Amino acid sequence: MAERRTRNWDGYLIGALVGVVIALGVWAFADWASTTPEEVSTTIAADGAADGVAFTGTVTGRPAAEYYLDSCAGxxxxxxxxxxxxxxxxxxxxxxxEYYTDVITNGKPGTVMPPWGHQLSPEDVTTLVAFIRSDTGEGPPQWTLEDIVASHEVLTPESELPASPTHSGAVDNLMLITEREAQSIAVVDGDTHTLLGKIDASYRAHGYTFSPTDERWAYNMGRDGWVFKIDLYSLQPVAKVRIGLDSRSVAMSDDGKYLIAGNYVPATAVILDAETLQPLKVLQTTAANPExxxxxxxxxxxxxxxxxxxxPYFLVALKEAGQVWRIDWSQPDFPVTAVSNVGHILHDGFLSQDNRFFYLAAQTDNWMAAIDVTEMKVxxxxxxxxxxxxxxGATWEADGTSYAATVHAGEGKVTIWDLDGNQIVGAVETPGPGLFIRSSEHSPYVWADSVFAEEPHFVTVLEKAPPFEIVGTIEDGVRTLHPEFTADGAFVYVSDWDGNVVRVYDAERLELVAEIPDIVTPTGIFNSSRRSETLGH
Known part of the structure; x- marks a missing residue:
């Protein structure tokens, strides 16, 4: 088994553009009546048809409802x-x-609404305006347990796979890069910055996780719900299964036996056998919101x-319900304990260095909730x-103090707090709103993007110790995001979404050392050394 670090805790996935034994203290279990997760998780109600709304227009060649779910519903x-x-x-x-056409095409300054005119034709924008003026229909489409089972496919029998890597890259230092619009994952050797190959994936490959027990396996989930088991020795998918229709999050148990993946549509979380990708349990994420x-x-x-x-736990954040569910994956029935009233519109999160606290963004409340994972309370x-x-997220130690930080989609600021008292100790102004922040225990600096800035090509680099001074700003490119360290912390990769290139920087000198061209619409970058961290997405 690969050795588990207490994380590569100096760093710690992609958001949308842009939360049972119910152990809640005073929670009145009777209010749930017959809707416990155990009772609702055996299947997903409805007939499994992905009909969407009765609107016939298309956007970029796809049904408008499908495009909306993927690009706008977040x-x-x-x-x-x-x-x-x-x-x-x-x-x-x-x-x-005309007003909505302009907003979709050019974005809305001062908000997280980005411009879409660079990837949508005027006809596409017109269709989207017509779509949002159309009736919403009977509700979102469904995807049943039977649909999940029927979607499973073996792409390459594992008995036919090579016994050792067929490429020259270091398996413990591979950079997996989402080619957002190409339904592909580019794989780069983090030692030599050489493109090793590309792996077929599904639409907008989003979540990544790596087996902590076997270096050859990685897992990816597209926004369209397809989960792939990927062989890092031969750089090919070996199996796939569709767990939903619009999906975002995936994580793996520390023993390498289970995957869990979360959906936007339908409202479910699905537990899979990591070896076979067969579904083991479906939990319908029906819960009480803060109101x-x-x-x-x-x-x-x-x-x-x-x-x-x-x-051993999975932690599942329910976006609109404002709850976090803790699932014990060591028990055959995967029992669930919940904490409620965490906040409104939950999004990304990360763990403290000792895994005791879960820090989770409540986006419309403008706070990070600190949840005691053992006690299950905010x-x-x-x-x-x-x-x-x-x-x-990013967590690190400096001069004996542990810190954490976040960027903001609504303003250009990195906020830093200490993990002992959960009190804000610093705020660093950046060129504009961003989505991703990252650091490494092997590097003295923290890197934060500003992908929603008026000029979205700045990456701010700051010191780890107070007063958290800015040591440099990377300005290369067109629209840059998602800094990711190599396994040894020596280099940082940055995607240029509109430039179709990934740039590599010396992590200490901040100098450009390589450019990797012909990466189509690169966004998320994930190093295979994350297998030794406690991650989710």
Whole structure:
């Protein structure tokens, strides 16, 4: 078994553009009546048809409803009733079509609404405007347990795989790079910065996790719900299964036996056998929101704790419900314990170095909730700034003190707090709103993007110790994001989404050392050394 570090804790996934034995103390279990996770998890209600709304237009060659679910629902809600972004319902859209055409094409300065004109034709934008003016239909489509089972496919029998790597790269230092619009994953050797090959994936490969017990296996999930088991020796997928229709998060148990993946549509989390990708359990994420209403909730981030520290648990954040579910994956029935009223519109999160605390963004509350994973209670709400979006987050030690930090999708700021008292100890202004922040125990600096800035090509590099001074700003490129360290912390990779290139920088001198061209719309970058961290996405 690969040795588990207490994380590569100086760093710690991609958000959308842009939360049972119910152990809640005073929670009245009777309110749930017959809707415990055990009872609702045997299947997903409905007939499994992915009909969407009765709108026939297409956007980039795809049904408009499908495009909306993938590209717009993260902020505006799967039912178009709003989340971090406003509701897009016919009765709410009081402006003429020209107004919405301009907003979609050019974005909305001062908000997290990005411009889409660089990837949508005028005809596509016109169709989207017509779509948001259309009736929402009967609700989001469904995807049943039977659909999941039927979708399973073996692509390459494992008996035919090579016994050792067929490429020259170091398996413990591979950079897996999402080619967002190419349905592909580029694989680069983190030692030599050489492109080794590309792996077929599904639409907008989103979540990554790596087996902690076998270096050859990685797992990826696309936003369209397809989960792939990937062989890092031969750089090919060996099996796939579709767990939902619009999906975001995936994590793996520390013993390498189980995967868990979360959906936006339908509102479910699915536990899979990691060896075969066969589904073991489906949990319908129906829960009470902070106002006490029972709702179907999208799944935000999912993490796995290290059993030698805390656990063994999966942590599942329910976006609209504002709950976190703790799933004990060591028990055959996967029992669930929940904490409620964490916040509104939960998103990304990360763990403290000892795994005791789960730090989770409540985006419309503008805070990071600190959850005691053992006690399952909220111990602090850290008001960090407008729309926190930590991605994988960043935690590190400096001069005997442990720190954590997040960037914000609503303002250009890195907020830093100490992990002992959960008090803010620093704030660093950046060129604009960002999505991702990352660091490494092997590097003295923290890197943060500003992908939502007016000029979205800045990466801010700051010191780990107070007063957290900025040591440099990377300005190369067109639209840059998602800094990721190599396994040894010597280099940082940065995607240039619109430039179709990934740049490599010396992590200490901040000098450009390589460019890797012909990477199509690169976004998320994930180093294979993450297998020794406690990660989710």
């Amino acid at each position: 902020c505006h809600g799967t039912d178009r009733r709003g989340a971090t972004g406003p509701a897009l319902l016919p009765e709410r859209l009081s402006q003429p079509d 006490g209403e029972i709702i179907e909730s999208r799944v935000a981030t999912i993490l796995d704790t290290a059993p030698d520290l805390v656990g 111990v602090e709400r850290i008001e960090t700034g407008a729309t926190p979006h930590p991605g994988s």
